[in-house]
Amino acid sequence: MQVTLYLEELDQVIVVAATNRPDLIDPGLLRPERIDIKISIGLPSREERLEIFRVHTKGMPMGLSEKELGGYAGKSEGLSGADIAAICREAAMNALRRSKQNKKEELLVRKRDFDTAFDEVCKSLKMPDKDNKPSYVS
Structure with a gap:
């Protein structure tokens, strides 16, 4: 996967990603050292x-x-x-x-x-x- 290879080569760069379909995210992107902090923002009350x-x-x-x-x-x-x-x-x-x-x-x-x-x-x-x-x- 090209994106994961690119992310591994980055140094001192913060990547922010957003989706309304977290169920479709490739698990390879969510490994430590790639996108390892996840913040869930739910629907409004x-x-x-x-x-x-x-x-x-x-x-x-x-x-x-x-x-x-x-x-x-x-x-x-x-x-x-x-x-x-x-x-x-x-x-x-x-x-x-x-x-x-x-x-x-x-x-x-x-x-x-x-x-x-x-x-x-x-x-x-x-x-x-x-x-x-x-x-x-x-």
Whole structure:
């Protein structure tokens, strides 16, 4: 394996690697003197997920209460911050598309926009439904 040979030749160099699929890492890379310190960063807690939703909806014209947003934090167990950001982006796009089609409707990101976005993102993660974890989460 070329990477392991290259790593053995390096002197006074720190290599940082990241993956969301640690189960696919070649065990040869994880031997001592190659990549011998491993730090696992898990998925966000419910409170952390709520904060991620808040960050990614800040500045959006929301037609959704804080309590409803908290409900999505509860339903998003097993999702990463990037997954939650994708849900928020898709919800905003759903609202924009709807507003463009119906010019009289006020531009607000509503519950139905989040429901649709949640379903779309979960489907792309191979989640059977929004109450299950993605298939790659153990």
